[in-house]
Amino acid sequence: MKSAVGDDFPIIGKINLTDGIKGGLHLEEAIKVATLLDKGGLDALVCSGGTSPYNPMIYFRGESLGTGLAEQQKNPLARFLLKIASNRLFKNYPYYENYFLEDAKKVRDSVNCQMIYIGGCTELDSLEEVMREGFDFVQLARPLIKDPAYVNNAIASLNSGKNYVNGCIHCNRCASLIEAPGGVYCPLNEGGGQ
Ligand SMILES: Cc1cc2nc3c(=O)[nH]c(=O)nc-3n(C[C@H](O)[C@H](O)[C@H](O)COP(=O)(O)O)c2cc1C
Ligand code: SF4
Known part of the structure; x- marks a missing residue:
């Protein structure tokens, strides 16, 4: 890849810290994979976790995706069934700030x-x-969906010496809209955020 794109084009990799499933990749292997990619000349690495079909809550944390998916169901029976199935479909991983940081x-x-x-x-x-x-960059998903001006707001807050809390409550309703016709947005924002 390097020889195809040249040295001035960054190649960024994304790996899992853990797949969160039996037989999947875990931290020790992730470190080995990262080391190999690094030796191979990777420019930067993002470390996430889980997989969309098997264990998405590892990378979302907070409220179950099932809550938002159930709310989208027009059929009351489907909504009810999805609510019941939600606990089995989506594992519970409590949210806390910087939850991938230690790994x-x-x-x-x-x-x-x-x-x-x-x-x-x-x-x-x-x-x-x-x-x-010692990280070089931060990648953001939900914090920018909630607050597209997050970076500017955080900088303004930095200058005033206060912590800036961006208001995302990790309800994951935006993530449950991935397949929805209207696309992804934060329903908590004024006007639905669209
Ligand atoms: C709407 C939405 C779509 C996402 N799509 C992807 C994706 O295609 N590939 C991926 O690796 N992660 C995807 N993610 C997960 C994010 O990359 C990230 O791991 C997760 O949201 C945690 O970061 P955050 O706390 O900044 O939201 C998506 C997240 C959201 C909210
Ligand atoms: S819907 Fe809004 S508050 Fe909920 S997780 Fe997404 S961005 Fe955060």
Whole structure:
């Protein structure tokens, strides 16, 4: 890939810290994979977890995806059944800020390439913690869906010495809209966020 795109084009990889399923990849193997990619010349690495079909809650945390999916069902029976099945379909992983950080640090300590952190970074304090821990970039999904001006708001807050909390409550309703005709948005925002 490097010889095809040239040295001035960054190649970024994304791997799992854990697949969260029996027989899947776990942290020790993730570190080995990261080391090999690093030796192969990867420019930067993002570490996530889980898989969409088998264990998405590892990378979302917080409220079950089933809640938002059930709310979208027009048929009351389908809504009821989905609510009941939700606990079996989606495992419960409590949300806390920077939930991938401890494991991602173990990968960071094993590679020389740049590290991009992702996972539950909805406050200025969390962004700063990631930077302090030696990561080079932060990737954001839900925090930017909730608050597209997050970066500017966090910078303004930095200048005033206050923590900025961006308001995403990890309800995961945006994520349950991935297949919806209207696309992804934050229903908690004024006007539905669309
Ligand atoms: C609407 C939506 C779509 C996503 N699509 C993908 C995807 O295609 N591939 C992927 O690896 N992760 C995807 N993710 C997961 C994010 O990359 C990320 O791991 C997760 O949302 C945690 O980061 P956050 O706390 O910044 O949202 C998606 C997340 C959201 C909310
Ligand atoms: S719907 Fe809004 S508040 Fe809920 S997780 Fe998505 S961005 Fe955050």
